[in-house]
Amino acid sequence: MTRMTVNGQPVHYRMDPRTPLLWALRDASNLTGTKYGCGIGMCGACTVNLDGRAVRSCQISIADAEGAFITTIEALSRSRDHPVQQAWIEKMVPQCGYCQSGVIMAVAALIDGNANPSDDEIDEAVTNICRCGTYPRMREAIRLAARVSRGEERLAAAPPPGIDPGDAAAHVAALTPPDEDADDDPGRIVTD
Template sequence: MPRLTVNDHPVEIALDPRTPLLWGLRDAANLTGTKYGCGVGDCGACMVLVDGEALRSCLITLGECEGRTVTTIEGLSRDRSHPVQQAMVAEQAIQCGFCTPGIVISAAALLARNANPGEAEIKVAIPNLCRCGVYPRLVRAIQLAGRVMRREETLSAAPAPGITVQDAARAVPAMNPTIDQGDPR
C-alpha cells in the first residue's frame, strides 16, 4: 500500500501501487476536485502538485508517489483564498468549471516558479484544455494573480463554497418559487 502525503496529511492508500494517482485520490481519498478528463494526459483536468510540480495524475501511479507530497485543489486553499483562485473569479475566467481545478493547479505551479510570467510563458506552462475557451481571460487572471503575489495589487475574498438551495432560492425567488413556499423538493 503506497504511503504519501496528501494535502499535508500522511495517508496510506489501500490500492495497487500501479493504480493511477487520479483514482487513488478520487476513489480512496474522496478528493473529487481532481477531475478525470481524457485519461491519457492530454487535457490537464487531473493536474495536481507532486512535490510542487504540476503533474497529470492520470499518468503517474500511486507507487511513483510513494513518499512524495501531493497537493490537490482541495489542499491548495480550502477557503478559495489562493491568489489564482481569486484572480480566476475576478477575471471571470471560469465557465463550466470542469477544467478549472487543473488550470488553477497549473497556474499555481507556474507562479511559484515565476510570479511575473509573460503571456508566452503562461501559454507554455498551462497545457490544460478548456472547452469553453477562457484562454484570453485565463492569461489575464494568471497575470493578476502574479501581481497579487508580488503585492502590487489586492483582491477581496471569493464567496465561501457551499451555498444552500434555500439561500439560492431566496436570492432569485422567481427561478424556483416552490422552494420559497416550503416545498421540501
C-alpha cells in the first residue's frame, strides 16, 4: 500500500512501493520544491516534514511512508509567512536557492518542536549542505525565526504571493489602477 496524506490531500501512488518518497513527490505529484541533491541522505535538499519530523525524502520509500502526513515546502505556509520563511527573507539567506527548501523544512521542524534551540541543537538538526555557503546567514536567520516563534519579535519581511493588481496599485503609485469595469468581466478569475 502506498497511500498517504500530502499537503492535506489524500494520495495513492501507483508506483513501485520501493520508490523513494522524493520521486513520488517530484515526478508523480509534481511538487518540485523538494529537490534531489545526492540520493544518499547526505545533503538534505530533499527534506520534508513527515508526521512532525524533518526527514530526508530520498531515504524513505513510499511503502514505508504509508499512512503518513507529509508536508512539503509548498505547504509550509499559506502566505509565505512561516517564521522561518520570513526570517530567511529578512536575513537574505538564499543565493542559488536550490538547497534552501530542504534547509527551511529542517529548520521549521526544529523550531516547531523547540522554540529556543541552542547552537549545538541547531548544528545537530541542520546538517544540510549548501555549496553557495549561506551558512553564516542561516544561523542568524534560525535565531531570528526562533525569536519570532517565541513572540519576542515580529516580522513582515516579504508580502504574500498573489497580490491583487488593484491592491498593488493602491500601495504603489507607479502601477496603473486596474480598470474598474474589469470587476464586471465574467471571464475574470476570482482567486478567493
